[in-house]
Amino acid sequence: MKEGVYKDIFDQFTHKPRLKINLVDSTQTFIPFFTGNLNFISSDLNNHWNLYIRFPKTSQLCCCPFLIYSDDIPQVSQIIEEVIYANKNEFYDRESVDDSAFFSLLKPLLNFMQPVTELLTLPGFFLPYYEGFNRYSDNKYWLGVYRRSELFPLDFLKDICALCLQTRIGQLYTTPWKSLLIKNIDHGDRRRWENLLNKYRLSVRHAANELNWQVEDQCAEGLSLKKYLVREFEDADLRTYRLCFAIKTQPRTGLFGSIILRKQEHGWDILHTRDFNPNSKDFLCYKSRLSENELQVHLMALVQLYYQSYSDRDLSIGGNSFSDNEVTTGQKMKIVHQCIHCLSIYDEAYGEEMSGILPGTSFATLPEYSCFVCGSKKEDFIAKEWAVL
Numbered sequence: 001m002k003e004g005v006y007k008d009i010f011d012q013f014t015h016k017p018r019l020k021i022n023l024v025d026s027t028q029t030f031i032p033f034f035t036g037n038l039n040f041i042s043s044d045l046n047n048h049w050n051l052y053i054r055f056p057k058t059s060q061l062c063c064c065p066f067l068i069y070s071d072d073i074p075q076v077s078q079i080i081e082e083v084i085y086a087n088k089n090e091f092y093d094r095e096s097v098d099d100s101a102f103f104s105l106l107k108p109l110l111n112f113m114q115p116v117t118e119l120l121t122l123p124g125f126f127l128p129y130y131e132g133f134n135r136y137s138d139n140k141y142w143l144g145v146y147r148r149s150e151l152f153p154l155d156f157l158k159d160i161c162a163l164c165l166q167t168r169i170g171q172l173y174t175t176p177w178k179s180l181l182i183k184n185i186d187h188g189d190r191r192r193w194e195n196l197l198n199k200y201r202l203s204v205r206h207a208a209n210e211l212n213w214q215v216e217d218q219c220a221e222g223l224s225l226k227k228y229l230v231r232e233f234e235d236a237d238l239r240t241y242r243l244c245f246a247i248k249t250q251p252r253t254g255l256f257g258s259i260i261l262r263k264q265e266h267g268w269d270i271l272h273t274r275d276f277n278p279n280s281k282d283f284l285c286y287k288s289r290l291s292e293n294e295l296q297v298h299l300m301a302l303v304q305l306y307y308q309s310y311s312d313r314d315l316s317i318g319g320n321s322f323s324d325n326e327v328t329t330g331q332k333m334k335i336v337h338q339c340i341h342c343l344s345i346y347d348e349a350y351g352e353e354m355s356g357i358l359p360g361t362s363f364a365t366l367p368e369y370s371c372f373v374c375g376s377k378k379e380d381f382i383a384k385e386w387a388v389l
């Protein structure tokens with residue numbers, strides 16, 4: 001997706017959205033896919049977008065059954081917003097939402113529908129580096145600046161604007177990772193940007209285990225916890241490549257991560273996605289009811305567990321690799337139960353510790369069950385084959 005496509009869509013918004021809107025390329029992993037209320041994700045059909053809706057103040061995610069044309073995104077966003085706010089008792093701050101009822105209200109309001117014919121396939125997660133000076137053409141650089149406090153001095157921002165004007169740079173960018181980007185820096189101007197960093201004593205070489213965190217905006221508690229954990233990670237020389245973390249002190253904030261720290265009345269829970277892909281909504285509870293002082297030990301243990309499973313599955317070390325035939329032979333199928341609304345999975349091999357369900361508990365023997373992600377009832381789960389090695 002070229003930058004101009006996004007700008008053309010943004011320029012057509014004539015209303016100020018009340019819902020958070022994401023507009024992302026399906027092949028990238030730098031920007032999260034599902035943290036908005038309206039998540040437009042590019043499809044294989046030219047100029048058409050998949051739409052995933054996360055209803056306001058809920059954790060429920062549903063897929064729109066038709067694709068949205070690029071030029072229609074602003075209008076569709078406004079119509080969806082009007083339907084939600086006109087029916088707040090059904091679609092706003094609810095434990096669960098009847099998405100079929102929502103789309104039955106929406107369809108008559110739209111006169112352009114391209115049905116979804118292929119399910120969206122997301123890429124494996126890989127977070128690129130987004131700090132420092134980086135060359136992206138023969139004589140052009142982009143500069144990424146990050147601050148531990150997530151605050152940029154006002155005088156620094158004014159000096160950035162002044163230097164941008166002097167060097168004919170017309171735009172600045174922010175990222176979900178609380179960093180600031182300046183693009184289109186000429187090779188001949190690089191020294192001037194380095195002098196600006198020197199003036200404010202700004203470092204642009206932070207460790208990856210510090211950068212890859214999602215913390216709620218203006219949340220002193222979350223930021224303080226992040227700083228503490230990062231120090232502990234650095235003291236332990238902990239590798240966190242391919243992982244990203246989120247600290248949630250409030251419910252339904254839309255943060256994403258492969259490992260989630262969630263504050264509850266009883267303490268902190270540590271969750272992770274089944275495959276450690278932060279765009280997945282299939283969460284497993286690793287530990288619960290932890291004090292803040294206990295988080296560091298269990299987080300490090302979970303990171304080590306991830307690398308152990310990653311090595312066993314994908315790495316070839318010391319001649320112990322598997323051939324393709326051996327992998328195929330070792331694959332088998334098992335039955336799990338999946339929520340039709342948010343796609344989270346109940347796997348009896350794991351049980352569900354946060355709900356008090358022990359490993360090995362059959363789904364059929366549960367007298368009552370509700371999805372711990374979106375709250376859907378037991379009858380909203382369907383049996384599904386799952387490939388395991």
